[in-house]
Amino acid sequence: MQNDEIRKALQKTSRATRTERMGKIISFSCIALIVVVVAAIFWFVASRGIATFTENGVNLWQFLSKTAWAPGTTDASGVPKTGALPMIVGSFGVTFLSALIATPFAIGAALFMTEIAPKRGGKILQPVIDLLVGIPSVVYGFVGLTVVVPAIRHIFGGTGFGILAGMFVLFVMILPTVTSMTIEAIKAVPRRYREASLALGATRWQTIYKVVLRAATPGIMTGIVFGMARAFGEALAVQMVIGNAALMPHNLISPASTLTSVLTSGIGNTVMGSLENNALWSLALLLLLMSLAFNLIVRWIGKRGEMK
Amino acid sequence: MNAKRADKIATAIIDVVAGIIVLILASLLGYILFRGVPQISWHFLTSPAKAFEKGGGIAYQLFNSFYLLFLSMLISVPIALGAGIYLSEYARKNWITEVVRTSIEILSSLPSVVVGLFGFLIFVLQWHLGFSILSGALALTVFNLPLLTRNVEDALHQVAFTQREAGLALGLSRWETVTRVVIPEALPGIISGMVLGAGRVFGEAAALIYTAGQSAPALDFTNWNPMSISSPLSPFRPAETLAVHIWKINSEGIQPDAAAVSAGASAVLIIVVLLFNFGARYLGKLLHKKMTAA
Numbered sequence: 001m002q003n004d005e006i007r008k009a010l011q012k013t014s015r016a017t018r019t020e021r022m023g024k025i026i027s028f029s030c031i032a033l034i035v036v037v038v039a040a041i042f043w044f045v046a047s048r049g050i051a052t053f054t055e056n057g058v059n060l061w062q063f064l065s066k067t068a069w070a071p072g073t074t075d076a077s078g079v080p081k082t083g084a085l086p087m088i089v090g091s092f093g094v095t096f097l098s099a100l101i102a103t104p105f106a107i108g109a110a111l112f113m114t115e116i117a118p119k120r121g122g123k124i125l126q127p128v129i130d131l132l133v134g135i136p137s138v139v140y141g142f143v144g145l146t147v148v149v150p151a152i153r154h155i156f157g158g159t160g161f162g163i164l165a166g167m168f169v170l171f172v173m174i175l176p177t178v179t180s181m182t183i184e185a186i187k188a189v190p191r192r193y194r195e196a197s198l199a200l201g202a203t204r205w206q207t208i209y210k211v212v213l214r215a216a217t218p219g220i221m222t223g224i225v226f227g228m229a230r231a232f233g234e235a236l237a238v239q240m241v242i243g244n245a246a247l248m249p250h251n252l253i254s255p256a257s258t259l260t261s262v263l264t265s266g267i268g269n270t271v272m273g274s275l276e277n278n279a280l281w282s283l284a285l286l287l288l289l290m291s292l293a294f295n296l297i298v299r300w301i302g303k304r305g306e307m308k
Numbered sequence: 309m310n311a312k313r314a315d316k317i318a319t320a321i322i323d324v325v326a327g328i329i330v331l332i333l334a335s336l337l338g339y340i341l342f343r344g345v346p347q348i349s350w351h352f353l354t355s356p357a358k359a360f361e362k363g364g365g366i367a368y369q370l371f372n373s374f375y376l377l378f379l380s381m382l383i384s385v386p387i388a389l390g391a392g393i394y395l396s397e398y399a400r401k402n403w404i405t406e407v408v409r410t411s412i413e414i415l416s417s418l419p420s421v422v423v424g425l426f427g428f429l430i431f432v433l434q435w436h437l438g439f440s441i442l443s444g445a446l447a448l449t450v451f452n453l454p455l456l457t458r459n460v461e462d463a464l465h466q467v468a469f470t471q472r473e474a475g476l477a478l479g480l481s482r483w484e485t486v487t488r489v490v491i492p493e494a495l496p497g498i499i500s501g502m503v504l505g506a507g508r509v510f511g512e513a514a515a516l517i518y519t520a521g522q523s524a525p526a527l528d529f530t531n532w533n534p535m536s537i538s539s540p541l542s543p544f545r546p547a548e549t550l551a552v553h554i555w556k557i558n559s560e561g562i563q564p565d566a567a568a569v570s571a572g573a574s575a576v577l578i579i580v581v582l583l584f585n586f587g588a589r590y591l592g593k594l595l596h597k598k599m600t601a602a
Contacts, residue, residue, distance in 0.1 A: 016484065019483050023481075023482070023483025024398060026390055027391065027397075028398070029390070030387045030388075030390030030394060031394045034411060034453055034457065035411045037450055038412075040430070044426060045422065045426060105325055108322045108325030108326060109326050112322050112325070121326070124330060125326055128329060128330050131585070132332075132333055134508075134582065135578060136511025136513070136577055136581060137514070138511070138552075138555045139574045142574050143340065143574075146567060203311050203314070204315055205318040205319065206311060206314075209318070226417075233417075235420065236517075239559065240555065240558055240559055263421055264421060264517065267425065268518060284425050287419055288422055291414070291417055291419060294417065295413060295414055
């Protein structure tokens with residue numbers, strides 16, 4: 001009788017085992033929730049975005065290559081005007097241009113902080129970078145609207161709205177991202193590389209240019225791609241300065257639009273399920289796929305960098 | 309002596325680049341504060357916005373921003389803690405962990421406007437929450453989760469493994485070791501990460517314009533019944549936040565003093581975000597001092 005009770009007590013799962021099991025279940029369900037959310041985002045945006053092509057019968061190639069965007073109206077042959085090329089060009093335009101200017105600045109700042117003046121750099125430049133990250137994007141948009149746009153209007157004429165203004169705003173926005181990743185990449189270059197180069201009689205710049213930057217290239221590229229992903233997905237700051245005209249941009253200072261700017265200004269003014277609305281969801285899907293593509297590029301660079 | 313000259317020129321260029329970046333930030337902050345701070349007054353902070361006339365304030369928007377922040381942190385912090393614990397303590401090296409890490413990476417790089425549209429589709433339309441604080445808080449949770457999770461995981465990783473061994477050797481289960489030993493040790497890191505995340509959420513607008521809405525209905529600050537629609541605590545009312553307000557009056561506002569209002573609101577926004585950033589650092593240090601022997 002007593003033996004039975006002891007055996008029972010020993011064979012029963014202990015309190016610790018139970019809390020352990022419960023804790024594991026709780027923490028796993030949190031993780032599972034995140035995965036489900038990601039899957040849901042893809043599922044819902046994709047199912048909406050594809051409707052343009054399946055339900056409304058828009059040709060995918062025409063969607064990507066035509067330049068007339070007015071999904072509510074049809075052209076002479078009765079086909080809805082769903083040419084997304086102006087937005088695609090706008091998005092890629094501001095992204096590449098801003099990355100193009102941000103890169104030398106980011107590399108310069110990173111070199112200053114790692115190779116030239118690590119002490120002063122850490123004291124002055126690091127807080128500057130941290131603060132730039134913290135500034136909300138609408139504030140960048142507001143400054144762009146009240147400073148950059150009038151300045152461009154003054155210097156180049158026109159309205160001032162356009163890809164050039166978007167580029168300037170995005171340049172400042174992605175600068176901290178690219179810089180901090182470049183710093184990490186340069187810091188990861190082993191010290192002995194520098195020592196070997198300096199011992200051979202190379203100057204500091206030769207060491208930086210021929211050794212450090214070469215060894216850090218994969219990391220720097222990753223930083224640039226991350227910055228581009230951020231620029232591509234930025235909505236409000238760009239929308240405030242780009243002019244929001246769904247036209248092919250003729251030059252850098254004519255009003256243009258990006259995928260994100262058309263989305264933010266359009267989705268509230270269309271009826272769910274209509275062609276106008278579906279076409280906007282197709283743009284959102286395009287945005288989603290591009291963000292995925294940037295992710296894949298980062299992974300690919302990481303893998304290639306590893307092999308060395 | 310060409311190489312030496314190139315070295316000098318390159319160094320000078322790098323110095324100039326670093327100087328330009330400092331100058332950009334200084335002029336940016338200077339511009340916003342110089343233009344915005346004179347607009348800030350007690351009246352500006354405590355009176356409601358006006359759609360057509362001068363002299364509107366940001367009272368409701370400011371309150372909405374903080375309330376939304378509070379609600380979204382209330383939802384996202386427990387989830388991020390659980391997820392971070394799983395990744396740092398339980399996750400094995402297998403394909404499931406790989407899938408999880410990839411999804412978190414993808415989620416963290418998604419444009420916030422896509423998160424907002426997803427929120428619009430699911431929370432606002434599918435779940436019939438409408439443009440409401442709750443929809444906004446859920447969208448912000450989606451937006452904020454990957455960063456919070458990574459922050460929790462990193463903070464837990466910083467704790468020495470010997471601490472866990474000590475806990476396990478005392479007969480604690482792994483879960484108890486984590487909650488009683490590892491988390492207290494990692495708390496300063498976790499909290500400063502949360503405060504930084506809060507700053508990010510406070511300035512976010514793109515994820516909110518189609519979830520929390522773009523209107524700020526009048527609030528009755530004497531009515532604290534959360535179920536009443538005019539109560540400040542009601543999670544089912546539409547709530548334009550400060551960041552959304554700035555965007556709204558700049559893109560379609562018709563107030564005659566739109567520029568002044570947005571300058572003032574931008575300054576308030578920046579000051580709050582900066583306070584969060586400094587607060588994160590200070591709080592982390594303080595907690596570390598209080599809670600550890602160091």
